[in-house]
Amino acid sequence: MSTDAKTLILQRIRRSMGRGPLPEEAKLSLQRRLADPRPNLIPARARADHGALVRLFIEKAEAVGATVERIGDSDRLGACLADFLKRHNLPGHAVAAPALQGSGLENTELVTLRFGVPEASDQTGIAPAFRAIAETGTLAMISGPDIPATMNFLPDNHIAILHEADIVGAMEDVFAALRKKYGSATMPRTLNFISGPSRTADIEQKIVEGAHGPRRLHIVLIGNGQKNAETDG
């Protein structure tokens, strides 16, 4: 059934367009467009120096309801996590993406940390951000063997670990970084762009946070204002 329907649909499209299959030359030009993807118009505010982008990211992320905490050095991650749990009266345990092993999160005795895939009972989940977009205050999270995508959705409290150097201007910059990491035209199974905590306005247009995904999105931003280039990958 499927192949027939495919042939039928493609034939109908061509008939409607008043042509046969595209000539080879036209196909080649479309293939070139795909092989060398060019950004379209990128808003001016996404094209600033890195310091300005970091400030813009923080402003935009807070505007959509995320909280941002800056630390100079990843050694402080454990203390940061312990503070967060205490501040929100949460139980002293959390689950973290295995990619964060050895990141400094373990540097606390106040929190029981598990590295792995989140379960329904986990209240706090921690994942590394691949990049973040200053233009809109958006995190870009990728999935993989040591980063479960469910970490971004299942636990009520979502903590994202972001390196200052990974803040970029626009979504297009994230795509460029992905091509560098995975090769052209290839993606991780799941790429999540996240702008603030989960929300809904489906009841009388009242905005309520924590619809299905996390109620809280806390971004821990590591860096002391100096750009470093070690986080490529």
Place this chain on the structure above:
Amino acid sequence: MQPTSHDFTANAHKALQDENLRKALKRVEAGFTTARARAAAALPEFEALRDQARDIKNHVLENLDFYLERFAARVEEQGGRVHWCATPAEARETILALCRSVDARTVTKGKSMIAEEIALNPFLAENGVEPIETDLGEYIIQLADEPPSHIIGPAVHKTQDQVADLFLEHHRRYGKNKRLEEAEDLVAEAREVLRDKYLAADVGITGANFLVAETGSTVIVTNEGNGDLTQLLPKMHIVVASLEKVVPTLEDTATILRVLARSATGQEMSVYTTFSTGPRRQGDADGPPRFHVVLLDNGRSELVGSDKGELLRCIRCGACMNHCPVYQAVGGHAYGWVYPGPIGAALDPYFLGLEETRHLPNASTFCGRCEEVCPMRIPLPRILRHWRERAFSHHIAPPAERWGVKLWAALAARPALYRAFTRVALWALRLFSGRKGALRRLPFLGGWTDGRDLPAPAGPGFIDQWRARQKRGGTSGEHDG
């Protein structure tokens, strides 16, 4: 769903008397339109982005066969499957067969207009697979057993009190017996109930806002995160999408995303924008082991090259209905099918035929706001006018209407007669309006005067005023306002 578009007049009458609906629609107008205006004003490049977004979609539609084949090839190279379906029936059967292949008993669903278009839920239920809507709005109307009344806010017609009653009635079986008064509590209860459903579901079905030809990715845009739990937790992720959702590259997707959320809810970005590419990879920590895309045609392959092909640029943001005075007055259900508002009035006649939908192109004041706010610059009023003309020339409009139009045409083509007629009519309207300056009742125009008075014309008609002005001021009349 069984269309009721032929009953538009009756549907609209009923809607106008519905107090709850009146309150709900006021919120649509106030909420969505203000938010969109603010978001558009805050981005200097917004209008230029709309142009680019339109051009991208035009380019896709010109080369639709190429991009679809490329998208399908990329999906399959990465371990997914693409199912091409010419008709809604084929799409339903395909989805059911996929569900059965993993012995699915329950299916969670993200919001999908295509699933509504093919009436998927009743079909699955009849065949022993329980569909569970997870978008809060869709969940509410599933409990109420109603169709969506808005493209992005399916339950905008419901008040909080109505939602509270629905939850009380349907959540008893989960041991929840308290009627909740606050929106926060209602959301929390739905969240709790649906959590278990995600975890138990065998298949997750989502729609797609975009299909990326470059990478074979499908993209969904949500605020709740329901679409993500829906696709990540079960054994199989099925994406149901129509042909025109394909875009060339990731960069093209980014451009359209910049106008989508701003036009829809006034957000710069929706909370979650998710790119899903194939099934879970070898060694991946989680994600669906099976990935299928059901590509629906349902006549689009014939719409694409036609004079109404521009409708296929639509990205389903809902801006046209949010800004439509008719939608704001009657709500989405009056339109009688899946797509309401101006886009529905333009699209539904294509899907259902003009016999069924002949009222819809008339459900417009031609104020042009829909075209003004459409991020893809679809000429909706032009297309509605086209349907009206077609209804007239194909004798679909009823005799009274056709005679009325003919009479008007005869009058309008004879200037002297027209002027004489309007003078008499204006005089008569003023005469009968009395001291109040308004008419309570008019023969043949009960539809207008039942709900309100008709204000009497204040003075002579335009042509007489124009003449008088020309006499007074010579040729200066053109620019003084």
